[in-house]
Amino acid sequence: MQPYDPLRLDGAIALAKDTFCVVFSGKDYEDMQSYILVYEGRMEQPWSRSDVPRKIDGLAGKIGADGRPIVYALSDEGDVYTLPMGQNSSHRKIEGAGVYSDDSTDLGYVNSIALIGDALFVTGYHSQLYRLTDTDLGWFHKEKLPQAPETYDYLVFGDLNGSTESDLYMNVTYSPTSTKRELTEEEEERAAELFELGKTDEALAIHHAAEGQTRVLEGRLCHWNGQEWRTIVKPRSGKYYQEPATLSDIFIESAEKIWAVGGNGVILVGNAEHGFQDISFKGNDEKLRSITKFKDRMVIASDYALHWFDGHLLSPLKPVLDPSINRNIPNPLKVQAVDDVLYYFDSKHGVHTFDGDRWTEIEIPPELLERDFKGLPSKPR
Secondary structure, eight states, X not given: OOTTOOOOEEXXXXXXXXXXXXXXXXXXXXXXXXXXXXXXXXXXXXXXXXEESSOEEEEEEEEOTTSSEEEEEEETTSEEEEEETTSOOEEEEXXXXXXXXXXXXXXXXXXXXXXXXXXXXXXXXXXXXXXXOSSOEEESSGGGSOOOOTTEXXXXXXXXXXXXXXXXXXXXXXXXXXXXXXXXXXXXXXXXXXXXTTOHHHHHHHHHHTTOSOOOOEEEXXXXXXXXXXXXXXXBSSTTOOSBOOEEEEEEEETTEEEEEEGGGXXXXXXXXXXXXXXXXXXXXXXXXXXXXXXXXXXXXXXXXXXXXXXXOEEEEOOOOOTXXXXXXXXXXXXXXXXXXXXXXXXXXXXXXXXXXXXXXXOOOGGGGOSSOOOOOOOOO
């Protein structure tokens, strides 16, 4: 990526050792536009671009029967775009999802999409979980979804992964009930007087007094066995911390070995049948964003670094980055291993691969990130 590039990489998925998809979404909600870029390394012209007028929050995909990728892009408003390379794209809207959509029912944004077998699963705020196939779109066993206890406002369904439709893992965030109350008329008048007198701290103290206890989000790992959802882990912020942790990523190494990582260094491994072990370690309080297995080693991405993980400790894995971009500081979005290639997607540094010895940057042509895209220049003969 170029240092002058104002866009950041917002989403990514690797589909083969030479095939991946990345998305760049704008920041102007009044004029939203996302660029979905697909790279097929075996093609003479490897890049293709699709534009959608939504913010894209999730990507899923596969390699089709013709050997070319099929990408599924999810907007925060519940739009699902199917983009088969070399064929016509299609679009479906999840009715009721979103915030600004005409059909919104105040459920809120959706934020994650996963392809399990031949079905797509979409998760979101207020316990949204949908199953989509070529012929059907609807709630996934709505009557059996995890329920929020009385002391919580709602549940946020996040990352979902699994080996089959009857063996699904999903990270769930519990949002506590707000204890904030409305200011009395006297408190509002007094706060306004204090602001006018320049006594900002005293005025803010009145507002803070109405906020109640600090709301702390709590994470859970839930499992669907084909019959019911069950909470199987209530992670803490590492086993050496007392605050609850939220989860960021779920990786299926095998049906028997499931990994999950999240806030304050939490690392979980196990399965629903035999339970999970918290193998986070003292001194690690980083937010862990993504986990994968590369060859015979685990790789974990935190907020500002990549790490090897040997089951006990994290050790540095340093990508070779352009020092002119963000002072050479990594901003990991995702790590994903496909075949013998480790993909590293960085929100500021773009796309890099690692073969175990050497790092390679896959540079994105600057024309692909222009609003008025007119195509890539022809290659010289």
